[in-house]
Amino acid sequence: MIRFEDVSVTYDGASEPTVRGVDFEVPEGELVLLAGPSGVGKSTVLGAVGGLVPHFTGGTLRGRVTVAGRDTRTHKPRELADVVGTVGQDPLSHFVTDTVEDELAYGMESLGLAPDVMRRRVEETLDLLGLSDLRSRPIATLSGGQRQRVAIGSVLTPHPDVLVLDEPTSALDPAAAEEVLAVLQRLVHDLGTTVLLAEHRLERVIQYADQVVLLPAPGEAPIVGAPADVMAVSPVYPPVVDLGRLAGWSPLPLTIRDARRRAAPLRERLADREIPDRTPPPTTAALPEPPALRPAPARRWRRRRTTPQSPAAPTPYATEVRSLAVRRDGVEALRHVDLTVSPGETVALMGRNGAGKSTLLSALVGLVAPSAGSVRTGDAVPHRTAPRDLVRRVGLVPQEPRDLLYADTVAAECAAADRDADATPGTCRALLTELLPGVTDDTHPRDLSEGQRLTLALSVVLTARPPLLLLDEPTRGLDYAAKARLAGILRGLAAEGHAIVLATHDVELAAELAHRVVLLAEGEVIADGPAADVVVASPSYAPQVAKVLAPRKWLTVAQVREALS
Numbered sequence: 001m002i003r004f005e006d007v008s009v010t011y012d013g014a015s016e017p018t019v020r021g022v023d024f025e026v027p028e029g030e031l032v033l034l035a036g037p038s039g040v041g042k043s044t045v046l047g048a049v050g051g052l053v054p055h056f057t058g059g060t061l062r063g064r065v066t067v068a069g070r071d072t073r074t075h076k077p078r079e080l081a082d083v084v085g086t087v088g089q090d091p092l093s094h095f096v097t098d099t100v101e102d103e104l105a106y107g108m109e110s111l112g113l114a115p116d117v118m119r120r121r122v123e124e125t126l127d128l129l130g131l132s133d134l135r136s137r138p139i140a141t142l143s144g145g146q147r148q149r150v151a152i153g154s155v156l157t158p159h160p161d162v163l164v165l166d167e168p169t170s171a172l173d174p175a176a177a178e179e180v181l182a183v184l185q186r187l188v189h190d191l192g193t194t195v196l197l198a199e200h201r202l203e204r205v206i207q208y209a210d211q212v213v214l215l216p217a218p219g220e221a222p223i224v225g226a227p228a229d230v231m232a233v234s235p236v237y238p239p240v241v242d243l244g245r246l247a248g249w250s251p252l253p254l255t256i257r258d259a260r261r262r263a264a265p266l267r268e269r270l271a272d273r274e275i276p277d278r279t280p281p282p283t284t285a286a287l288p289e290p291p292a293l294r295p296a297p298a299r300r301w302r303r304r305r306t307t308p309q310s311p312a313a314p315t316p317y318a319t320e321v322r323s324l325a326v327r328r329d330g331v332e333a334l335r336h337v338d339l340t341v342s343p344g345e346t347v348a349l350m351g352r353n354g355a356g357k358s359t360l361l362s363a364l365v366g367l368v369a370p371s372a373g374s375v376r377t378g379d380a381v382p383h384r385t386a387p388r389d390l391v392r393r394v395g396l397v398p399q400e401p402r403d404l405l406y407a408d409t410v411a412a413e414c415a416a417a418d419r420d421a422d423a424t425p426g427t428c429r430a431l432l433t434e435l436l437p438g439v440t441d442d443t444h445p446r447d448l449s450e451g452q453r454l455t456l457a458l459s460v461v462l463t464a465r466p467p468l469l470l471l472d473e474p475t476r477g478l479d480y481a482a483k484a485r486l487a488g489i490l491r492g493l494a495a496e497g498h499a500i501v502l503a504t505h506d507v508e509l510a511a512e513l514a515h516r517v518v519l520l521a522e523g524e525v526i527a528d529g530p531a532a533d534v535v536v537a538s539p540s541y542a543p544q545v546a547k548v549l550a551p552r553k554w555l556t557v558a559q560v561r562e563a564l565s
Helices: 042-049 100-111 115-128 144-156 174-191 202-208 227-231 239-247 256-262 264-270 357-364 410-421 427-435 450-462 480-495 507-513 531-536 544-549 557-564
Strands: 002-010 019-026 031-035 060-067 084-087 162-166 194-198 211-214 223-225 319-328 331-341 346-351 372-377 394-397 468-472 499-503 516-521 524-530
Touching: 002 042, 019 042, 031 042, 031 174, 031 202, 042 060, 042 084, 042 162, 042 194, 084 144, 100 115, 100 144, 115 144, 144 162, 144 174, 162 174, 174 194, 174 202, 202 227, 202 239, 211 227, 223 227, 239 256, 239 544, 239 557, 256 264, 256 544, 264 544, 264 557, 319 357, 331 357, 331 524, 346 357, 346 507, 357 372, 357 394, 357 468, 357 499, 394 450, 410 427, 410 450, 427 450, 427 480, 450 468, 450 480, 480 499, 480 507, 499 507, 507 531, 507 544, 516 531, 524 531, 531 544, 544 557
Parallel strands: 031 194, 031 211, 084 162, 162 194, 346 499, 346 516, 394 468, 468 499
Antiparallel strands: 002 019, 002 060, 211 223, 319 331, 319 372, 516 524
């Protein structure tokens, strides 16, 4: 169905091909996983299937890509639209209409399908993806995960023969991700749909793949094979595979079920070992002293400028929320929320898409005002504090990194971040290099992958080293190595007394970093406690290692490795 024949792609101005020697076939009715570290060209490979590369992106494509017998060099994207449905990393760039139902129908309208067919398929897709309650909602009011499901639904309704998906579960909570993957599996098994998808969270998708195409490094030829065989040599692999490597299991397990069947001897070895303690620091820890205040350029902060209020009494918390309620677009997004975060503490906000996680972060940074209750960040009330004062107290890395990136090159973006933070020149660039090696200074931020843009935005915010750091889905688009580097930086900040609040669907990140996990549902806090207690008790939010080694509360492979050593 899809055939790559010695394909290389070189973008205009680049000295080397982004991908080289790509040669593999995706048979009809199979689900093939495209894996590899960030920046190796996975999105380029996916774009070549629908003709977006090179007809839309520019550059030079050598070799040949055919889809259902059509050569993408001679067929433009519109001439492949009846065969290929594509969802990119950024759902916002995908949408054409204003409401959910209209977006699901748009692709079928473009193909001229009959109204009764369109109506039936819209209803089927709303049910398949759990979007029935959102059918009339404006897309602008949806959460990131809800938008992701709408984007996937919009390419399902025309019933294409081939689905191309770039990070389809990156913004989804665990339950929604399982639902989407179950839908894809049904399409493959029951309807013979061919699916090619790229995903960094391999723990979610590896068990569904018929084969894996691994891009090991930029410009290197791919490795193609059965999932277990490829994982044995891959530089990126899920925690269950890492645990299998540590325990010496062969063949390597790809599912929790396979790992649990082999885990009895490992559980016995760990029976008398202590699980490392992850007690949060005492609330009396000192807040880091914010840098001297100076005006921040308006380009980075699009908040209301209000007159600063009289300084409030000091608080031992980095942030304190009491009986908070927030209404957004007529919807009660938060209600009765109580939350305190101490200096040096890392708190993970988790919950379904639309539970209110991003809204809570927005309240902590002053982007939304409470309709009831109070929010304090250090000695400031965020929504009543001028941005130039607030920027040194709290920093937010949003889900959409474009909101923070305005310069024409990576170097200019980093230089501006250094100036904004009064940091030593080169500070932001050093952070970016540590998190994501290999990005050149002259690269335009729009030419970066979604994960690379997010890393650049994170480096910009971290440059100011704010006492309170807020992260909204910080591992979206990051491979395991980049995620490990991020975790190391955040641990270092927490050790210095910085408070960190991260909203995430990445259960492995929460297991790795969080002192506490706060679960939200329908805008309310339904659980708040030590990470091990909260996530192990939840089938949806437990990490892979916890599921394999239950009932003891091991959370990460690193904990197990340390105990065995």
